[in-house]
Amino acid sequence: MTLQAPPNRFNSDGKIRHVGVEIEFAGLPPRETAQVVRDLFGGELNVVSPHRLQVESTRWGEFGIELDTQYAHPDQAVLDESSHQDSEWERLQHQRRVEFHQKTRELIGDMVSGLVPTELICPPVPWSELEGLDTIFDALREQGAKGTDASLLYGFGLHLNLEVECLDVEYLLRMLRAYLLLAQWLRDEIKVNITREVLPHANPFPKEYALKVLDSRYQPDLDTFISDYLAYNPTRNRELDLLPLFAYLRPDHTHELLHTKLTKPRPTFHYRLPNAQLSQPGWGAVTEWNRWVEVEKLAADEVALRARCHEYIARQNRPLLTRLKDKLMRWKNRR
DSSP, X not given: OOOOOOSOOBOTTSOBOEEEEEEEEBSSOHHHHHHHHHHHHOOEEEEEETTEEEEESOSSOOEEEEESOXXXXXXXXXXXXXXXXXXXXXXXXHHHHHHHHHHXXXXXXXXXXXXXXXXXXOOOEEGGGHHHHTHHHHHHHHTTOBOGGGOTTXXXXXXXXXXXXXXXXXXXXXXXXXXXXXXXXXXXXXXXXXXXXXXXXXXXXXXXXXXXXXXXXXXXOHHHHHHHHHHHOOSSOBSEEOHHHHHHHOTTOOOGGGGSTTOOOOSEEEEOOOBOOTTSTTOXXXXXXXXXXXXXXXXXXXXXXXXXXXXHHHHHTSOHHHHHHHHHHHHHHHO
16 A cells, blocks of 8 residues: 655654554564564563563664553552661562562463463554555464454554644644545445544543534634543543643643653644554554545645535435434444
């Protein structure tokens, strides 16, 4: 598949924009996955703990590989805890607690391995080099990794962390509007797995929020934009998660969701919708990137974007039975 160029290839500093890729899968434990990464991209293997590894010093940086459950990994707070007593006995007791904690977490990981997915977290790569990164998906497939469509129990996803072009609220609003307008098209193109539709990890935006944002009279400043998003979307589980971006833009914001361990501040759109289609030869990050580029193209065309916003609002104002009929027809066409 040919890699599509976005309308805006560079960030506001004139540097090529980067994309981070995360994927979940079954059938291949973290240690074997790390070996696949190192064989393909070089680098040095660092075993952080039995079920969390890193491949460092590759051409793009550090790959992270781990079982996707916090209970399989030592709690850093326990490891960092220091004994407040100076006696040898207290220090020995502390060391034993740490060793017991590490062993317990290792055993939990051993027990759930095969039940919870392995997660591969790739370093940010220039968007123009995604085809080179995509070789990892064929390599994982050949080693037995299984994606979303291998089982009804596999609600696995591929996430893209897409570097923003700039941090202006006008640009961010255009991008969100374009995404809201194309969200259903993306779901139809991706054919989002039924298990992932049921699970909450990539929920659609509430219609009330979409109508608010797509109204041409909605022209918020950045703080209002963030506050409205949090009011209508008090969750990480959105198909396009803006919490990492907002945590980066407003590190002193008081909302608790912007300060959880799982919200990592970064100037990116965290796009969570795609399946992990590892069983399909030729599928990879390029496939999902090309779909995303359609969002960027619409956002860059202000005339088309304005017209599509008006059309969306007009459709939502139609009689309920008409909207239900159209929704049923769309559902049948997807099947």
